[in-house]
Amino acid sequence: LIIMNLKHLLMLPAAAALAAGCCSSGARSGSLPAEMPFEMPAVVQPAIPARSVSVADFGASGDAHTLATGAFAAAIDALAEQGGGRVVVPAGVWYTGPIVLKDNIELHLEQNSMIVFSDDKSLYPLVQITFEGLNTWRCQSPVSATHAKNIAITGFGVIDGNGDAWRAVKRGKLTAGQWNAKVRSGGIVSEDGNTWYPSESFRFGATSGSDQNVSTWARTREDFEKMKDFLRPVLVAFHHCENVLLEGVTFQNSPCWHIHPAMCTNLTVRNITVRCPDYAQNGDGIDIESCKNVVLTGSRFDVGDDGICIKSGKDKAGRDRGIPCENIYVNDCIVFHGHGGFVVGSEMSGGVKNVLVSDCTFSGTDVGLRFKSTRGRGGVVENIHIRNIAMNNILQDALLFDLFYGGKSASEAAEEGGEPTDMALRPADETTPAFRNIHIRDVWCRGARRAMYFNGLPEMNVEQVVVENAWMQARTGAQICESTDVVLRNVTVVPEKGAALILNNVKDFRAEDFSCPAGLKCALTVTGSRNRNVRVASEEIGAANACLSARAAAAVTIE
Template structure:
């Protein structure tokens, strides 16, 4: 899965041209809108067949949404910030992803959505790097979503994701800090050969839907050596929603998260959008502290999709709300549906989990028509105020565990 490393070495030798946004008119003063200059720099890079678009230090580059073409490196220097505009007019309205049929706020509506700040469609050999910052200025977006979704800048439209790269191959994101996303932060959509390394994602713990990394209908992905402190799922694998996801039919496969640290957030997660299926996902050497949920797997009636071959190995938790949360009943009032729209979880291994000072140890909730199959706990030591919250419709086993949920003996 690491073949992209060789390609990026080739790319570095091939794409020597620099496209400095200041050359194209960017002020970098944090007040003047640099949108036109930034877009011109990326357009010039694309016309040249590739290169490096440079945000030089020092500078705060206030900009609306822009697009990255193939063979492009986006370089943000150490004392430079790419600052997202809070004017909705700076975010074009585009078609939603076909495997959702809507945006993350209005999924399934079919309405147009705001383009992400950093965006690509069908572009390959992309690199986003440097020691600088991408800041989405999310506060106005969070406020309108909480209080009046018709108010500006939301205007009744799905909030923009901060970075959404769609439908390409060979992507590397490294060394940057990403913060204050209006909604999902780093959305990796229908990509292959992706490496995310040594990044920091920081959103307030109460920021609505401010996920960290969402791997979505993507293949051969490695996310490592990164720190996340966010307002929703920290590290998450998805594969589309309901009929749209099942029809699109691209599962997320061969995804690894390793050597990451998670603070606030809703957990290291599969779902709830599982409709095209999720296979062969590993969370390994994860440290979690003060997180609302630890291990989190969620789907519901209507989603469909098979989630199989998920491993959580060597996960350390302290002060986590619920240590292990696995449910096929995420919204419990939903009616039964046909077999195609009924989700399934199978072959899940939790090995080497150590958790202390937690609120709840386990919440396990399958469906009568879809039992959670093959849930294995090996070398698990959990200490919580309340060990068991729910334990229904689960088949599994425990080996060398300090506590075993009673429904899986």
Template sequence: MKIFNKTGSCLLLAVLLFTGAEAQNTSPKKQVQSAAFGGMVLPKVQQPMFKKDTINIIRFGAKADGITLNTSAINSAINACNKAGGGVVVVPTGIWLSGPIVLKSNVNLHINRDAILLFTKDFDQYPLVAGNWEGLPSARNQSPISGKNLENVAITGSGIIDGNGDAWRMVKKDKLTDTQWKNLVASGGLVSEDKKTWYPSEKTVKGTQTKQPGVLLNGKTVKDFEDIKDFLRPNLIVLESCKKVLLEGVTFQNSPAWNLHPLLCTDITVRNVQVKNPWYAQNGDGIDLESCKNALIENSTFDVGDDGICIKSGRDEEGRKRGIPTENVIVRNCIVYHAHGGFVIGSEMSGGVKNMIVSNCSFIGTDIGLRFKTTRGRGGVVEKIYISDINMKDIVGEALLFDMYYEAKDPVPLAGEQRAAPVVETFPVTDATPLFKDFHVRNVVCNGAAKAIFVRGLPEMNIADIYLDNMVIKAKKGMECTEATGIHLKNVQLLTDNTNPVISINNSNNITFDVLKYPIGGDLLFKIGGEKTKGISVKNTWAGGVKNNVEFTDGATEQSFIMN
């Protein structure tokens, strides 16, 4: 047996992270230098500021009985505040039932701690409007809270905003207990012919059978989708093309579709919020930051039915036409409980994503921890992603996932569900070919996952230049790497149950391991496959801890692998 020296330095992420207080007291032109970006300059996130003038919604006839529809009263209070030059609109103690609310510039909608702003289950209160869904122009029911082309706008307080999403969402039987399913069916609605899915209405069912439901392309208008209106569920909060946005302190919950959706916004701060949905909530994302610039998400907790903290920038050709990336984003000190992914990029990332710093976050019970997904047709470039100091526990699937074969399915199959691996084909590179490159992830501890690391690129466009440093991952399976170039692991411990093999590499090149630790006494450390595989290098690693160091399959040769 031979033991190699453990040498090498760690990636330095000396980042000057900015705070809201700093941002309030700086000029919009003032910038901060970030060593993490190799000298790139990041702008400060500018905060909204409001007059101290306060308007209580009771002044406009609002009633906190949970029965009276307060749509007109709340909107009147917001309009009056805006016309007076801005200030704070207060939602005081009580349950306030409402239809759609439209925010205005210079208005801070403040939800008191003992207040619940509850949106009605009456679908007729939500007209179909031209909006955006999953990166495409789409007809949607008007969001419970929305705003467009605003400046200086906020939702603050410590109360609750509830979207009554359970009235809108279809639900799979497999995601409920028998009692929950029986109660849901007894509440009304319809059940699919195979008895596996519940739908709120006939219009919802018809929507599932419609090609491109709601998509406003090829001459389609909002009126063309009235027959499937109930299927076109609204996002709880949609803020489009707004500047200086603050969401702080509030609990946002039970959204019909996505919870928080800032779209084409600049200078947005999300701080100390709680975002909640049932774990089975279809499309029940926490926050989807889409084509936004300069954002700070901090000290917040997410427990939702789909992706937790998600970065997007439009979908396919329409997203590339828009051509606006999400960039200059800090995510720090956040907790994600149930979600399809803790921190996620994609799959709608056609406008590109760049300059992300994610630090000091915990993911507990998420399907995937760090989830980066795309597919052919998207196009777009995702790059300059810096992630550090991440804790994970009880991850159902992969701790780290980079996948260019995304399918619109739950990341973890349900019991008994069979999924075939995608057919591997090589396509021409076009503007519809996505690109993932330049990811830096360090200081990760994961206590429990199905698989530690999964990297799957396209034959025509490998995932490239991923640097993984200082990790301890306890998982059932180790690492799988396919169609990747320039993947570098340093000081990584893969504590796996399955040791045959610990690491599988296929049709990849320039893959390096420096100080790799693995279970002693295992069967096989590396399985190297594929005729295209070359440049696999392992150093500063004990070579005698397993029965076999390496096995070559599917055309791979000994010349592709060096262990010294």
């Protein structure tokens, strides 16, 4: 009877419907600065019809324990039959299984509302999906939409993925008390005693052969079912969608990545918060993959992996898809804990181009600006513009371009060491990744392990990078390897020890008005056999405190 009455209500003209949706007056544009460094169209937001229903009207209870999966589905279906509208989640704690959005649907969380997803894994069947740049099977996401147009999640509440029930955790990331509590809760401890698995299904998936989080041997659905718990879902997965808005809501405690829009057009994300424990394995904030026309503004991230990440598919699968991530504007965001503040890669095989990042703060991340790839990926990252970035307490590199990424966080890689020098060239082909045409200016960093690290391939250098108006204080200086046509202009590097500027196999390099503390021994260090046309202009660096290898000396001019 309730549903019949609601259907009758929904048949009324829009003017008589309840509350208007997020964009009921029609499509409007996402906000872009007056001047962009590349051509970018206005980002269209979803147009949601002016209808509104409460999930409570469909039998749901915000009592924190009554399962509301059916009520969410019924509310969405009822609106979808009439062309869409807003599903309102009132104050309370709404316990549910997966929610699937459809065309022209807005999920709106009112003040003091919280959606908590059940830890009953049987509610999340395996589905075919894109994850880590590959087509694979994963558990259904708590919130998802596929091939949908005009969808939104808005409001003031919290969406909680109940991720602790899903994730394995390494002993070294927990306190002794936290570890003991995990062990007492059940699950399985690895033979070496260093990893806790939530179930045998997870342990089997993690140890039977995987490329990071994608199985290397499973082919059939039956194969994947054997490791179902290992195939943790992304909290919000919107794939092949058009006109998408996320606004105001807090997304937290995901089983894996938090927000994963893939192959979407016109994505607006503003004033959201994303958070999870710092030990959350693969707890990325937002992974924007092969999307076109994106505005991300005014948002906060405090996560267990990369904060804001741009991707476009992995290896041959990504190259064959051939959909770049392009026309991206990121502004006024803060990333606290995480492996990287703003990140590109490592799955970037379809290419990344036309990106502007401005007025962002990174505090306590492993890396500030992190660009990562490796041989075999292919893909080109180009036309990147970064402005006005403030960083503090960066555990590793303030600025990192790494074409030798090995699947580990920067902190884990630093512990292992082994930086390549004077490596042999390999033939370059479609599997060779490239970073080029990158412009960075007005950057401040206090406290990092290393100011900068450019780590190109011998056969494909990091190319055409300009860093201008930067001040960086770090334990060690700027290290630039296997790079071509790099300009440091009005850059100050203040190392606690060692050289301020370390170059290895660089070509057409210019440091203009480069500053460092006076009196540094070996302030400039140049090594390698493939240096060419290196010019350094600095009041603090001269012949007396430049340490040049015999093979590099002829290529260096100090002005």
